[in-house]
Amino acid sequence: MHVQIEDLTFQYRNAKTPTIKNFSLSIDKGEIISILGDSGSGKSTILRLIAGLEIPQSGTIKIDGKTILSHTHFTPPEKRGVGMVFQDYALFPHMTVAKNIMFGLRNMKKAEKLARLEEMLELINLKDFKNRYPYELSGGQQQRVALARALAPAPSLLIFDEPFSNLDASLQEKIRGELRVLLKQTGITSIFVTHDQADAKALADRIVYIKNGTIERIVSSTSLTFKVNRAKEKVLTIQ
Amino acid sequence: MQLIRHAKQHLNIWAILSLVFVAVILFPNLLIGFKFFTEPNENWEHIKFYLMRDYINNTATILIFTAILTILIGTSLAWLIIMYEFPLRGFFRWGLILPLAIPPYIGAYTYHGLLNYTGVIQTTLRNTFDIQVNQSYFNIMSTQGAVFIFTLFLYPYVYTITKSFFQYQSASLIENAILLGSSPTSTFFRVALPLSRATIVGSVTLVMLEVLNDYGVVSYFGIQTFSTAIFRTWYGMKDLDSALKLAGTLMFIVIVVLILEKMLRGRKRYSYASTKVRPIHPKRLKGWKGWLLFAYSFAIFSIAFLVPLAQLLYWAFMTYETIWSQAFFQLAKNSIFVASITSTIIISIALIIANFTRMHQSLFTKLVSRVTTLGYSIPGAAIAIAIITIFISIDTFLAKWDTGIVLRTSLVMLISAYVIRFLAIGYNSVEAGFEKIGNTFTEASRLLGASTIRTFFMVDLPLMKNAIAAGFILVFVDILKELPLTLFLQPFNFATLATQAFKYANDERVQEASIASLLIILISATAIFIFHRVLEKKEAN
Numbered sequence: 201m202h203v204q205i206e207d208l209t210f211q212y213r214n215a216k217t218p219t220i221k222n223f224s225l226s227i228d229k230g231e232i233i234s235i236l237g238d239s240g241s242g243k244s245t246i247l248r249l250i251a252g253l254e255i256p257q258s259g260t261i262k263i264d265g266k267t268i269l270s271h272t273h274f275t276p277p278e279k280r281g282v283g284m285v286f287q288d289y290a291l292f293p294h295m296t297v298a299k300n301i302m303f304g305l306r307n308m309k310k311a312e313k314l315a316r317l318e319e320m321l322e323l324i325n326l327k328d329f330k331n332r333y334p335y336e337l338s339g340g341q342q343q344r345v346a347l348a349r350a351l352a353p354a355p356s357l358l359i360f361d362e363p364f365s366n367l368d369a370s371l372q373e374k375i376r377g378e379l380r381v382l383l384k385q386t387g388i389t390s391i392f393v394t395h396d397q398a399d400a401k402a403l404a405d406r407i408v409y410i411k412n413g414t415i416e417r418i419v420s421s422t423s424l425t426f427k428v429n430r431a432k433e434k435v436l437t438i439q
Numbered sequence: 440m441q442l443i444r445h446a447k448q449h450l451n452i453w454a455i456l457s458l459v460f461v462a463v464i465l466f467p468n469l470l471i472g473f474k475f476f477t478e479p480n481e482n483w484e485h486i487k488f489y490l491m492r493d494y495i496n497n498t499a500t501i502l503i504f505t506a507i508l509t510i511l512i513g514t515s516l517a518w519l520i521i522m523y524e525f526p527l528r529g530f531f532r533w534g535l536i537l538p539l540a541i542p543p544y545i546g547a548y549t550y551h552g553l554l555n556y557t558g559v560i561q562t563t564l565r566n567t568f569d570i571q572v573n574q575s576y577f578n579i580m581s582t583q584g585a586v587f588i589f590t591l592f593l594y595p596y597v598y599t600i601t602k603s604f605f606q607y608q609s610a611s612l613i614e615n616a617i618l619l620g621s622s623p624t625s626t627f628f629r630v631a632l633p634l635s636r637a638t639i640v641g642s643v644t645l646v647m648l649e650v651l652n653d654y655g656v657v658s659y660f661g662i663q664t665f666s667t668a669i670f671r672t673w674y675g676m677k678d679l680d681s682a683l684k685l686a687g688t689l690m691f692i693v694i695v696v697l698i699l700e701k702m703l704r705g706r707k708r709y710s711y712a713s714t715k716v717r718p719i720h721p722k723r724l725k726g727w728k729g730w731l732l733f734a735y736s737f738a739i740f741s742i743a744f745l746v747p748l749a750q751l752l753y754w755a756f757m758t759y760e761t762i763w764s765q766a767f768f769q770l771a772k773n774s775i776f777v778a779s780i781t782s783t784i785i786i787s788i789a790l791i792i793a794n795f796t797r798m799h800q801s802l803f804t805k806l807v808s809r810v811t812t813l814g815y816s817i818p819g820a821a822i823a824i825a826i827i828t829i830f831i832s833i834d835t836f837l838a839k840w841d842t843g844i845v846l847r848t849s850l851v852m853l854i855s856a857y858v859i860r861f862l863a864i865g866y867n868s869v870e871a872g873f874e875k876i877g878n879t880f881t882e883a884s885r886l887l888g889a890s891t892i893r894t895f896f897m898v899d900l901p902l903m904k905n906a907i908a909a910g911f912i913l914v915f916v917d918i919l920k921e922l923p924l925t926l927f928l929q930p931f932n933f934a935t936l937a938t939q940a941f942k943y944a945n946d947e948r949v950q951e952a953s954i955a956s957l958l959i960i961l962i963s964a965t966a967i968f969i970f971h972r973v974l975e976k977k978e979a980n
Contacts, residue, residue: 253885278888283886284883
């Protein structure tokens, strides 16, 4: 098991009931997981707990066999090796695309950093945009930069908070397909949070349905559904 | 175990520094509170039996009448400016804030100079019209005079805050009332006034805190209030203990004012939830009605800004040859030096505390925020006396170790007092800045492996540039104008524009105070112009 989450329980300071109750989940290396639920179901909170942005009342999280959260231990977000793509991307507005992508690259020689930057720009197909500022990019481009920025430090786990909610519908479908290919290509383990069934189905290997902070059911996407989706996408692009 | 983990998560450099600063701010307040309950000496009995009644009467009279008058002038101007279009409205909109650039003590000696027997008004009446006036009508050095001065130079607090409430918070409600057939007058009394009660109470509380903080006006006019009493007890009687007890009593009044504010605000918090707030479209007034509003606005603008400014300019022309010298530049340099250093310190502390409270939202950090902004409600006289007491102890301690350092004669004492009093202003700007940028950039940075310190310098600070600049300017201007703390805590042989101007005025050399006063007004007015004119335009676009 690559990521092991056990018995996570979390309650916001002013809330009467816990937002997350006894949440457990194991994820294989390279697997893509979708956490699907309505707003208020606690799905985004799970991401924040994994990232270390909130501290749960109980539970343990292990990544790659290393405990990052337990009863006695708390690894701060900067040391967890978890990358995150935010809902609104959170690209630093005062830095260029290149600076944004290189922000997380530390303890590296300058040349190595630049090489990694080129590699990332190639991956997201935005080579000519490296000196632009985020506000000079379209929504789809911004999202790709956010992805490259999160991927650059080679995190052991990548998490996405509603990655498509800020894109218009036609763009959503296109990017969704691209993203799955890209993630499988890099072999990175990832977790998506979404409220959109179609997003979850198109992207994930497994879908975790969540309601009121607990897991309702976990469904493995059959390869068939993906094939259907792929076919649909092709039809769309031809049109 | 849970506790250790939590401590590990929360106890970082930001928390430790914040706690140290909060302790430093809290200490003088606790000292005043503590001394209030210690065994009194004979002086205190004397003060309590013979003088206290006067202090309370005068302070309360000035406080109450200033509050009523500033509400009347402030809210009426705000309403008229927002609702009607009349000649020069665009200018008055922000021009009516300008009196705030004139510190009340400068207003006080300027008006005294204007109105006294040798002043321009009486001289003109005597020489040109041969009219001898009854001197008691022209005597401004009284409690009524103090109310007049405070009202003129402090009403902009009520005006600005109420105006922006009418404009941004209640626009659609007011327009709806009018569409429902309510007349403008009844809309004002039945809709606008009840809606803005909390806002008006909040703004007039600021006015009252300024009045309680004042030393310059009441001391120049020779009125016995707590501020003047504290300094006289200390300087005249050398009785620090009784002075501290007076400070405690004054703080008690402040607490009463703040409790009253809470009660009058009520539980109702009206804030309009809609994100798209349209400003009200003003109604054009034609003919004499429009000119009437013009006359009202112009009258207030004149007596609160133009007239004192003209008088100061006239004096400046009379005296600039003697005043415009090396000594004057030294004063300006002192003022700017001490204001820049203190503003930098205040903004740095504010950034540290605000970053701490935003990283860990809890009851405790809320308390930290409260303490940080506490200083602004405490009158200068009270802070001064507490700081002096503390530094005497520190110096005694240092003397025991033969260090040869005497902090009382250095700027350290003055700057500490400034920090305690004005931290709130810097903190509010910085906190608003953090609120505006939100937490996601910071979270993104940390998830990319940056520590809180690297995040602060690489991400937070560059994004906060505007808020930091705004906070710096506000604190800088306030320190430039500050009188009571500077007057009593400045080192020997060190004076600022404010203290020197006040000294000239007290030595019956009011003309010579004019250039320093003008410089203070000019810098403050520029800041007001930047904040209200430039920024308001930016927002409108």
